[in-house]
Amino acid sequence: MHKTIVVKDQRYLNHITGDNHPESPQRLERIYRMLLDEDLSGRFTEVPPRAATKEELALNHAPDYIERIEQTAGKLHTMLDPDTQASAGSWDAAVFAAGGVLSALELLMDGRADNGFALIRPPGHHAERSRAMGFCLFNNIAIGAHYLIKHYKLERILIIDWDLHHGNGTQKSFYASPEVLYCSTHQYPYYPGTGSIEETGEGKGRGYTVNIPLRGGQSDADYITLFQEIIIPVADEYKPQFILISAGYDPYYRDPLGAMQVTPEGFSAMTALLMGCAAQQCGGKVLAVLEGGYHLEGIAESAKKTLLTLIDDHRAVTHNKPSEKPLLETETVIKMVKRVHAAFWKALA
Numbered sequence: 001m002h003k004t005i006v007v008k009d010q011r012y013l014n015h016i017t018g019d020n021h022p023e024s025p026q027r028l029e030r031i032y033r034m035l036l037d038e039d040l041s042g043r044f045t046e047v048p049p050r051a052a053t054k055e056e057l058a059l060n061h062a063p064d065y066i067e068r069i070e071q072t073a074g075k076l077h078t079m080l081d082p083d084t085q086a087s088a089g090s091w092d093a094a095v096f097a098a099g100g101v102l103s104a105l106e107l108l109m110d111g112r113a114d115n116g117f118a119l120i121r122p123p124g125h126h127a128e129r130s131r132a133m134g135f136c137l138f139n140n141i142a143i144g145a146h147y148l149i150k151h152y153k154l155e156r157i158l159i160i161d162w163d164l165h166h167g168n169g170t171q172k173s174f175y176a177s178p179e180v181l182y183c184s185t186h187q188y189p190y191y192p193g194t195g196s197i198e199e200t201g202e203g204k205g206r207g208y209t210v211n212i213p214l215r216g217g218q219s220d221a222d223y224i225t226l227f228q229e230i231i232i233p234v235a236d237e238y239k240p241q242f243i244l245i246s247a248g249y250d251p252y253y254r255d256p257l258g259a260m261q262v263t264p265e266g267f268s269a270m271t272a273l274l275m276g277c278a279a280q281q282c283g284g285k286v287l288a289v290l291e292g293g294y295h296l297e298g299i300a301e302s303a304k305k306t307l308l309t310l311i312d313d314h315r316a317v318t319h320n321k322p323s324e325k326p327l328l329e330t331e332t333v334i335k336m337v338k339r340v341h342a343a344f345w346k347a348l349a
Contacts, residue, residue, distance in 0.1 A: 004044045004311045005116035007100040012121045014089025022294040023135040034300040049100030059146035065130040080132035094137040101144040115286040115310045123291045125167030125246045141289045142173040158240035163248025163291040164258040166195030176205040181238045188213030207344025216259030220266030221324035227273045229334050233347035235277045243278045243286045249293025249302040268305040275313040
């Protein structure tokens with residue numbers, strides 16, 4: 001059993017998005033209730049977040065953008081983007097969301113925990129240097145990766161983004177850098193419109209962005225095969241010093257915003273595969289960071305399976321059942337990704 005930490009804070013519920021907005025406080029309320037389940041009792045350590053400083057936010061965001069978000073504090077309603085807004089408590093929630101990631105990273109890097117799950121909001125992977133979008137204010141996981149590079153002198157960080165939507169903000173943050181390998185599975189073409197196979201990075205970062213765009217309908221078997229055929233081989237070749245997961249649960253089979261067919265067991269299997277890589281490469285250091293997921297029952301059950309796997313990865317099912325095979329379209333995507341990335345990764349040649 002691993003020593004697993006969970007970042008949790010009531011301030012995250014004070015980011016109010018309005019009636020009928022999919023990214024509602026109820027998402028976290030449901031997850032926080034799930035943490036009280038009997039089979040989780042005493043099996044993880046709750047960690048309160050600290051606030052990220054403006055200097056830490058500026059690792060990934062422009063100072064004038066940070067000021068713009070700060071100016072929303074105390075204001076009932078500020079539209080930042082057609083689908084992204086701030087309320088009176090959003091600045092605090094966002095600063096403590098980014099800071100929650102940093103709190104967890106500090107504990108993991110200091111050896112006081114093995115792995116963790118930052119159960120935070122607002123989400124982050126769409127937020128760009130000077131732009132809020134896709135329900136995101138600050139890019140929590142990108143800030144975390146920059147923090148690992150700056151304060152712990154890490155040179156190889158793996159970010160796996162299994163959210164239904166492509167993490168355009170995270171990709172942009174590290175597009176020219178070999179210090180972060182960004183791998184994304186996502187529905188495409190779909191919001192935000194980025195994430196084609198041909199987007200592989202630029203300059204010294206060429207080959208360090210691996211996009212796996214999918215049309216929809218992919219199930220556990222498809223995702224597990226994608227991990228086994230592309231993500232894990234590339235990750236093992238990269239030899240990451242830390243693994244970060246943008247854990248979005250909108251690929252869940254009943255999610256209202258997506259067309260995927262992943263079950264909670266599928267998220268468990270992906271987590272276990274990444275933990276196997278982490279055990280070999282970086283002393284098991286994995287931090288999952290909550291992103292999307294808009295079916296309340298689905299996000300709670302899927303996050304629970306992820307957390308249980310972080311606590312005890314031996315309980316997870318990591319292989320396809322004999323009756324399950326990936327879609328032909330998925331096999332085609334695998335071939336296309338390998339064709340594009342064979343120039344960068346021997347494991348895909």
